[in-house]
Amino acid sequence: xxxxxxxxxSTVLRPLQVRDFEDCVAIDARIVGRTRRAYFxxxxxxxxxxxxxxxxxxxxxxxxLAGYVLARRLHGEFxxxxxxxRIETIAVRSDRRGRGIGMRLLGALARWSETHGVRQLxxxxxxxxxxxxxxxxxxxxxxxxxxxxxxxxxxxxxRAEPEEDEAGDGREANYGVPARDFAALxxxxxxxxxxxxxxxxxxxxxxxxxxxxxxxxxxxGLVDEAIADSGVRVSLVARREGRVAGFLMARTDFGDFGRxxxxxxxxxxxxxxxxxxxxxxxxxxxxxxxxxxxLGVQRVETVVAPENRDLxxxxxxxxxxxxxxxxxxxxQKGEDRT
Numbered sequence: 002x003x004x005x006x007x008x009x010x011s012t013v014l015r016p017l018q019v020r021d022f023e024d025c026v027a028i029d030a031r032i033v034g035r036t037r038r039a040y041f042x043x044x045x046x047x048x049x050x051x052x053x054x055x056x057x058x059x060x061x062x063x064x065x066l067a068g069y070v071l072a073r074r075l076h077g078e079f080x081x082x083x084x085x086x087r088i089e090t091i092a093v094r095s096d097r098r099g100r101g102i103g104m105r106l107l108g109a110l111a112r113w114s115e116t117h118g119v120r121q122l123x124x125x126x127x128x129x130x131x132x133x134x135x136x137x138x139x140x141x142x143x144x145x146x147x148x149x150x151x152x153x154x155x156x157x158x159x160r161a162e163p164e165e166d167e168a169g170d171g172r173e174a175n176y177g178v179p180a181r182d183f184a185a186l187x188x189x190x191x192x193x194x195x196x197x198x199x200x201x202x203x204x205x206x207x208x209x210x211x212x213x214x215x216x217x218x219x220x221x222g223l224v225d226e227a228i229a230d231s232g233v234r235v236s237l238v239a240r241r242e243g244r245v246a247g248f249l250m251a252r253t254d255f256g257d258f259g260r261x262x263x264x265x266x267x268x269x270x271x272x273x274x275x276x277x278x279x280x281x282x283x284x285x286x287x288x289x290x291x292x293x294x295x296l297g298v299q300r301v302e303t304v305v306a307p308e309n310r311d312l313x314x315x316x317x318x319x320x321x322x323x324x325x326x327x328x329x330x331x332x333q334k335g336e337d338r339t
Contacts, residue, residue, distance in 0.1 A: 014061075017045075019045065025069055028093075028094050029090070029092055032092055057070065058110070069106070070091040073086070073089055074087075085122070086113075088122060143330060148304055148328050149322060151316075153290050154320070191239045192240045196227045200245050204271070208271050210274050223236060226252075235252060236249060246276050247271060247282060248270070250267070250268040251267045252266055253265050253266075263297070267289075304328055
């Protein structure tokens with residue numbers, strides 16, 4: 002998490018530490034109106050387990066924790082190729098606001114980015130949170146990709162009208178069309194289930210054919226996380242005739258960006274290009290809806306680039322619509338010195 006020390010007036014920035022936990026929980030509770038202790042426990046635990054993927058700073062003023070920022074490295078989520086940092090939460094204690102502490106915390110992330118080859122800072126915020134929107138605007142963030150979401154209805158895809166099979170066109174975008182009798186499709190044509198380590202080569206091959214890039218390290222990390230922490234990572238793989246036909250990487254989100262209710266986030270989805278139009282993408286989504294419903298998660302979200310119209314159309318058919326959150330991005334400059 003680095004060892005940056007940035008003095009500014011009476012405020013000093015340093016890496017977030019375990020001893021800051023209670024103060025983080027207290028500051029957050031005053032902002033959101035409820036205690037989210039479990040969320041911060043998970044974030045600090047994740048940072049301890051994978052420090053290379055987490056960047057967390059604390060602002061200390063007059064010996065008191067005045068603010069903090071938690072960010073996580075992006076390795077390929079939402080189909081992106083460029084390195085990035087995803088700001089999960091940033092907060093400043095109410096009696097320390099107006100001193101530029103939030104900007105200093107962002108500055109710490111920017112300096113870290115410059116020395117680690119990270120090109121972008123990304124985050125999301127509710128469009129009704131005018132104070133946060135104004136803060137991000139002052140910090141130089143711009144509107145980024147589209148955030149879309151969907152209320153969990155396990156039988157949504159089963160009710161959809163069938164469409165013509167477009168298999169064989171080799172297009173990345175055709176992840177599968179909804180089928181009238183999804184239950185029969187799931188049983189007889191594909192087998193959506195939890196990931197296993199032996200699925201990794203098949204997942205890598207599908208992803209490489211779709212993206213044209215080798216993202217083996219990123220995908221291996223997702224598979225490892227799915228196996229190690231099934232309570233957070235709810236990823237799926239679809240098998241057909243014994244081999245991997247598609248995959249969906251998703252996770253439950255219990256508090257990022259100030260949320261107070263659990264939500265699931267889809268990071269990436271891929272289907273064997275030779276099986277386009279076979280309903281595999283729809284089968285994966287439908288199984289995800291079933292699993293999330295059993296976990297009590299009521300909404301699922303993803304981020305799609307506006308120019309990716311085919312993928313947007315796929316999610317639109319599944320019931321996704323523009324949500325109440327906006328995605329923001331700030332481009333960084335710097336050389337990779339790692």
